Amino acid sequence: MxxxxxxxxxxxxxxxxxxxxxxxxxxxxxxxxxxxxxxxxxxxxxxxxxxxxxxxxxxxxxxxxxxxxxxxxxxxxxSFTIDELKEIIKLCKASQCAYCLLGDGIVYHGNPLYLYGHTRPYESIDVIHENQWDIHDVKAYAFDIIYKDKDHLKTIKRNFDGKYIINDHFDGSADVSSVSxxxxxxxxxxxxxxxxxxxxxxxxxxxxxxxxxxxxxxxxxxxxxxxxxxxxxxxxxxxxxxxxxxxxxxxxxxxxxxxx
Structure with missing residues (x-):
C-alpha cells in the first residue's frame, strides 16, 4: 500500500x-x-x-x-486580523454570549467568562481576563463561545450564520470556525x-x-x-x-x- x-x-x-x-x-x-x-x-x-x-x-x-x-x-x-476580531466581538456582544479568543498558549476572555455558571478549563494556558487586554495586542486563531441554553445557542447560530460554523461541545460551550x-x-x-x-x-x-x-x-x-x-x-x-x-x-x- x-x-x-x-x-x-x-x-x-x-x-x-x-x-x-x-x-x-x-x-x-x-x-x-x-x-x-x-x-x-x-x-x-x-x-x-x-x-x-x-x-x-x-x-x-x-x-x-x-x-x-x-x-x-x-x-x-x-491569525485573525483586527477587522475579524472586531467582527467577532461585535457578534458575541450582540448575541449576549461570553467568548474566549484562543492564541498559541494564551486565552483572552471577553464578556464575563463565568456567565451562565460555565467554567470551561484551559489547561496550562495563560489567561488574560476581560478589560485587561487591548485588541491590537491580540494574536488569536480561534474562539470559543459560552451560551445559556439551547434556545440561546439557536439565536447565536442565526446571528453567526454565513460567516462562522459553531461546533457545539454540548456542555454550554462551543468552538467556532470561520467559513473563509x-x-x-x-x-x-x-x-x-x-x-x-x-x-x-x-x-x-x-x-x-x-x-x-x-x-x-x-x-x-x-x-x-x-x-x-x-x-x-x-x-x-x-x-x-x-x-x-x-x-x-x-x-x-x-x-x-x-x-x-
Whole structure:
C-alpha cells in the first residue's frame, strides 16, 4: 500500500475529557511506523495539541485550520486580523454570549467568562481576563463561545450564520470556525504541501466543523457518535469512538491490518 496522509479530529474522535483512548494511541503509532503521515485536525489551540499528541503525530491543524505545523515547522500562521476580531466581538456582544479568543498558549476572555455558571478549563494556558487586554495586542486563531441554553445557542447560530460554523461541545460551550478558512481549506493545503494526492488522504471526525474536512479528503470517516451532518457527509460511518471506532475503520479501509 502506498503511503497515506490521515487527518484526525480530537474530541469525540480520538479522545474525551479523560484523554486519548489506548486503542487510538496504538493506531496512531502503528500508522506512523508503517510510513503513513498522521495529522491532528482540531478546533483546539496549538499548545494543547502539542502537549497531548507529542510522539503520536507528525503535525497538526489547530484552531480549525488557521495554524498548521508539520515536523516542528510552521506551514501556516493565519491569525485573525483586527477587522475579524472586531467582527467577532461585535457578534458575541450582540448575541449576549461570553467568548474566549484562543492564541498559541494564551486565552483572552471577553464578556464575563463565568456567565451562565460555565467554567470551561484551559489547561496550562495563560489567561488574560476581560478589560485587561487591548485588541491590537491580540494574536488569536480561534474562539470559543459560552451560551445559556439551547434556545440561546439557536439565536447565536442565526446571528453567526454565513460567516462562522459553531461546533457545539454540548456542555454550554462551543468552538467556532470561520467559513473563509476552515478545516477543509487546511486539509487541502497540507495534502498538497506534503505532496500527497487527494485520493491518498483520509479524514476522521464527528462534528459539524468536520464536514468541510470531509469534503476535502479522498475518504471521509464519521464516528457513530457524530452529528447528523457529519454522518451524512461521510463516506463511511464507523463505530462509536469509545468502542474502538478508529481501529475498526482503519481495518475496514485496509489501512491497518493488526489486531487490538
Amino acid at each position: 502506498s503511503n497515506k496522509i490521515l487527518f484526525f479530529d480530537i474530541d469525540g474522535t480520538l479522545a474525551d475529557q479523560e484523554g486519548i483512548l489506548p486503542s487510538n494511541k496504538k493506531a496512531l503509532r502503528e500508522l506512523r511506523s508503517n510510513g503513513h503521515t498522521v495529522m491532528i485536525a482540531s478546533g483546539r489551540p496549538a499548545g494543547y495539541i502539542r502537549r497531548m499528541f507529542s510522539g503520536l503525530a507528525d503535525g497538526f491543524i489547530a484552531a480549525n485550520g488557521r495554524r498548521i505545523e508539520h515536523n516542528d515547522s510552521i506551514l501556516l500562521d493565519n 478558512f476552515n478545516k477543509g481549506h487546511a486539509v487541502a493545503y497540507v495534502t498538497n504541501a506534503l505532496g500527497f494526492s487527494q485520493d491518498d488522504s483520509y479524514a476522521f471526525g464527528d462534528g459539524d466543523n468536520d464536514v468541510h474536512m470531509f469534503e476535502a479528503a479522498g475518504t471521509a470517516v464519521a464516528m457513530e457518535n457524530g452529528t447528523s451532518a457529519a454522518r451524512k457527509a461521510a463516506d463511511y460511518v464507523t463505530r462509536h469512538f469509545k468502542e474502538d471506532g478508529i481501529f475498526h475503520a482503519l481495518k475496514h479501509l485496509k489501512v491497518l491490518n493488526s489486531l487490538l
